[in-house]
Amino acid sequence: MNTAMVPAEAEAEILAELRRLRARVPQLSGALAASADGLVLAQDSAATEAESVAALTAAALGVAQRLSDCTGQGGFRELLVRGEHGYVATYAAGEAAVLTLIAEPRVNVGRLHLEARRSSVRITELIEHSLGRRSGPEAPAADHT
């Protein structure tokens, strides 16, 4: 499951953060941290389609970034999709990662935003910290255009 982007201990910390988030917002049916290019960093969900959700998130992120850019709204911050049976929300976690959440239709969206924004800051810190620990010529590039 783990990718080249973060070491195993960072993955465990991100997973712990996802679990804390799901405890605070019980209507979440899935939580996933992915790199902006579509690789799963950590996931906590009953369903097993994390890889495809991460890949689709990356595709949606690309469109959302361009849309935000070309309408003069600046960099990507978040994306909310409401389906007939619930929500899918994606939040930027720094430049190189995103937090994607799947929620039941009766979720408190106000609370979802508050908790998810806090979590994405925390996940950004965890990723940056783990990249910092491994800094050197081999450090992965974090640039996205």
Added chain:
Amino acid sequence: MVNVETALKEATTTIEGAIGAALVDYGSGMALGHVGGGKDLDLTVAAAGNTDVVRAKVRTMEMLGLKDEIEDILITLGSQYHLIRLLKGRNSEGFFLYLALDRGRANLAMARHQLKKIEESLEV
């Protein structure tokens, strides 16, 4: 009939001791508008949190088998009153007005009466 912005402005300017007011959709937990508040009282946090309060009370009443509706909810803090008033009207189901008051300056009976009047005139 007045709109959301006008109603909230009226609530914070005419009700003695008002600190902030918001109109909240408790289906989503998001505020349709808010006036006042500031760094000591983040009204978007209050909107999301009080949505859980309203939902919990609605659920409790269902479990108790009470076939009734909530008119308002009063929360008394050491230094503030928080008033939640559910909107009635045909097109305004699923919303509540939230009003935070300074307990030292507010007249609770008067505030409740004024909020009821504002709620009746409000059109979402």
